[in-house]
Amino acid sequence: MSQSIEVLNLRTQRDFQYVLKMETQMKGLKAKFRQIEDDRKTLMTKHFQELKEKMDELLPLIPVLEQYKTDAKLITQFKEEIRNLSAVLTGIQEEIGAYDYEELHQRVLSLETRLRDCMKKLIDLKKRKEEEKRQQKGEA
Structure with a gap:
């Protein structure tokens, strides 16, 4: 169980870094959208192609985010099971500790x-x- 949690933790950290990187790219896209609004006629074709390429780069983010959500739920379940197990073990230890x-x-x-x-x-x-x-x- 601890190995699974460690693997999930490493994958979650990796995914989080990926999300942060994608956030920067998304902010860049937002700036490009503003730029397109300011100068639609001359730059429309060029920026549209750039946006399309950026969106294509961002498409893999969707399954990563879905996996991230699934992993977060799994970690929450593991934490709850560990809490329950700890309580049971503490009870057993207290009971056995008396003898x-x-x-x-x-x-x-x-x-x-x-x-x-x-x-x-x-x-x-x-x-x-x-x-x-x-x-x-x-x-x-």
């Missing part, structure tokens, strides 16, 4: 013994009921 290993081992052994005792009682009870049924059939 040392030997004490936990003794508790497990005690629970196993109690479970075996319960199983024996159930088996004995079952045998008694079967014996009672046999006796009732023998009397009948």
Whole structure:
């Protein structure tokens, strides 16, 4: 998970730099639009071609921005999962921290013994009921 987050972080940083570069180009385009408004008749064809080329350069920005948004959502999900996992681990650590290993081992052994005792009682009870049924059939 940490490697995925690191890869996403690197890709996000790369994409962010790309977006900043594209922002500068977009500002340049905006300035060119103003220039075209000021001098439409003489420069129309030249600037139109330049704008078309710049727009063609900017077209790859759309999938990069979409990937950036997807990555940002994924990072948000990872952060939430990590928060949840941290809370669970903290709870487990607090619960386990109250006992040392030997004490936990003794508790497990005690629970196993109690479970075996319960199983024996159930088996004995079952045998008694079967014996009672046999006796009732023998009397009948």
